Amino acid sequence: MDKRIKVIVAKLGLDGHDRGAKVIARALKDAGMEVVYTGLRQTPQQIVKTAIQEDADVIGVSILSGAHLELVPQIVEAMRNAGLNDVGLVVGGVIPPEDISKLKSMGVDEVFLPGTGLKEIIAKVSSVAGKKRGIKVEQ
Amino acid sequence: MPERKEVSRLNNELLKKALSGDELAISKVLTNIEYTTSDGLKYLQELTKLSGKAHTIGVTGIPGAGKSTLLSDLIETYVSKGFRVGVIMIDPSSPISMGSFMGNRIRMQDKTLLSNVFIRSTASRGHLGGFSSEALMLMEAMDGLGFDRILVETVGAGQTDTDVMSSVHSVVVLTIPGAGDEIQALKAGIMEIGDIYVVNKADRPEADMVYDAVRFAVESGEMSWRDGWKPLVLKVSALKKVGIGELVDALEIHSEFLKKKGLFETRVNSRRRKMIELILRRKVNEVVTRVLESNSAYISEMLVKGELATLIDSLYSSVKDEL
Numbered sequence: 001m002d003k004r005i006k007v008i009v010a011k012l013g014l015d016g017h018d019r020g021a022k023v024i025a026r027a028l029k030d031a032g033m034e035v036v037y038t039g040l041r042q043t044p045q046q047i048v049k050t051a052i053q054e055d056a057d058v059i060g061v062s063i064l065s066g067a068h069l070e071l072v073p074q075i076v077e078a079m080r081n082a083g084l085n086d087v088g089l090v091v092g093g094v095i096p097p098e099d100i101s102k103l104k105s106m107g108v109d110e111v112f113l114p115g116t117g118l119k120e121i122i123a124k125v126s127s128v129a130g131k132k133r134g135i136k137v138e139q
Numbered sequence: 140m141p142e143r144k145e146v147s148r149l150n151n152e153l154l155k156k157a158l159s160g161d162e163l164a165i166s167k168v169l170t171n172i173e174y175t176t177s178d179g180l181k182y183l184q185e186l187t188k189l190s191g192k193a194h195t196i197g198v199t200g201i202p203g204a205g206k207s208t209l210l211s212d213l214i215e216t217y218v219s220k221g222f223r224v225g226v227i228m229i230d231p232s233s234p235i236s237m238g239s240f241m242g243n244r245i246r247m248q249d250k251t252l253l254s255n256v257f258i259r260s261t262a263s264r265g266h267l268g269g270f271s272s273e274a275l276m277l278m279e280a281m282d283g284l285g286f287d288r289i290l291v292e293t294v295g296a297g298q299t300d301t302d303v304m305s306s307v308h309s310v311v312v313l314t315i316p317g318a319g320d321e322i323q324a325l326k327a328g329i330m331e332i333g334d335i336y337v338v339n340k341a342d343r344p345e346a347d348m349v350y351d352a353v354r355f356a357v358e359s360g361e362m363s364w365r366d367g368w369k370p371l372v373l374k375v376s377a378l379k380k381v382g383i384g385e386l387v388d389a390l391e392i393h394s395e396f397l398k399k400k401g402l403f404e405t406r407v408n409s410r411r412r413k414m415i416e417l418i419l420r421r422k423v424n425e426v427v428t429r430v431l432e433s434n435s436a437y438i439s440e441m442l443v444k445g446e447l448a449t450l451i452d453s454l455y456s457s458v459k460d461e462l
């Protein structure tokens with residue numbers, strides 16, 4: 001049986017709702033991925049521990065609070081400490097365009113701003129899984 | 140299957156690390172086993188030599204009954220008693236996209252950072268020929284890796300549920316007030332597999348009625364007894380954490396009952412037989428799928444000609460050749 005892409009979708013930080021994250025999680029499911037949805041108010045440590053236990057190929061975090069420059073580096077560091085060097089990390093949410101390159105230089109593979117189409121998100125998550133984990137997926 | 144960088148490198152170091160408790164190593168071992176890679180089957184073989192000690196507990200019931208919330212409470216209680224807890228949560232795969240949305244962790248994220256707990260979500264992948272072999276293999280592996288209590292959540296429907304529930308030591312069936320059909324389902328035998336019936340959401344006033352109905356069904360012999368065990372009926376509020384201690388006690392009593400009767404080991408053995416059966420069915424099914432795909436044009440042609448019997452004979456021969 002072919003390996004299916006396994007993705008963690010988590011809401012990082014303290015902001016309140018998760019409609020957007022759920023829409024993305026469902027879209028990834030409809031694209032054939034196995035999506036572990038963790039819900040609201042996750043800490044970087046919880047997200048990384050979840051990724052370890054689930055053997056996730058990609059971690060997707062949604063953050064709306066504006067605390068990305070503070071919280072995302074904590075995920076990157078926790079991933080590094082845990083040895084998750086081959087796990088993809090994508091970040092979506094309200095992020096000022098000038099922060100995109102900062103996040104990418106920290107080690108984030110893709111950044112999705114509000115309004116990014118679901119098709120694009122699916123394609124990029126697949127390609128991150130391919131690049132990091134060597135999983136081939138025909139779309 | 141496509142080669143994966145990590146997985147394809149055979150590595151007994153990995154199994155050693157997993158046995159020493161390294162979570163990433165455990166996780167990689169489980170993935171290899173889930174996908175029955177050649178390394179995975181070797182790991183499974185080694186772990187099966189070590190397994191047979193864990194008390195395996197299945198929790199089933201309709202969506203929304205509170206299974207994940209209850210699992211979260213059980214994790215807490217077992218960890219506080221000093222046990223190592225493995226958790227397997229099975230969600231259905233979509234027959235169309237083959238993807239899966241696995242949301243059970245929402246109810247137990249505050250347990251993630253506890254040490255001594257390992258939580259794994261797995262998709263049922265039934266239509267892919269997976270049957271529920273994955274869940275049984277994960278159970279066997281966690282047992283061999285030294286987890287003392289293994290909790291398995293499945294949605295109470297379909298073949299996966301039946302296979303999994305017939306392979307654990309103790310089956311906990313959840314029922315809730317307000318699900319009128321639930322009692323009908325219990326009576327119709329759809330869910331008469333429970334060793335322990337839990338009326339959850341006992342914080343709601345209608346719970347007493349459901350409790351009485353289930354009690355009556357057990358007392359009047361409508362609910363079957365498995366191997367001479369009279370099912371217990373308990374009221375619980377998973378949300379308010381009421382009645383959890385009693386449930387854990389009931390599970391211990393059931394486990395002792397099985398051990399005394401020599402059934403604890405019997406169930407491990409029948410679980411292994413079931414696991415082997417399902418792995419084989421999955422492998423055969425993969426061959427059937429391949430033969431159907433590669434003969435697609437031939438099938439159309441023969442259907443047009445009306446040669447159904449010849450078609451089936453010839454496809455069956457191809458399947459046997461491939462095997």
Ligand SMILES: Nc1nc2c(ncn2[C@@H]2O[C@H](COP(=O)(O)OP(=O)(O)O)[C@@H](O)[C@H]2O)c(=O)[nH]1
Pocket residue numbers: 200201202203204205206207208209243246339340341342343375376377378379
């Ligand atoms: N009132 C009440 N609600 C509960 C109880 N247990 C679970 N729930 C709620 O029921 C819903 C479904 O719970 P969940 O554990 O996800 O159910 P599952 O689908 O069976 O795993 C959630 O909103 C829970 O908070 C309970 O004991 N009392």
Ligand SMILES: [Mg+2]
Pocket residue numbers: 206207208242243292
């Ligand atoms: Mg659940």
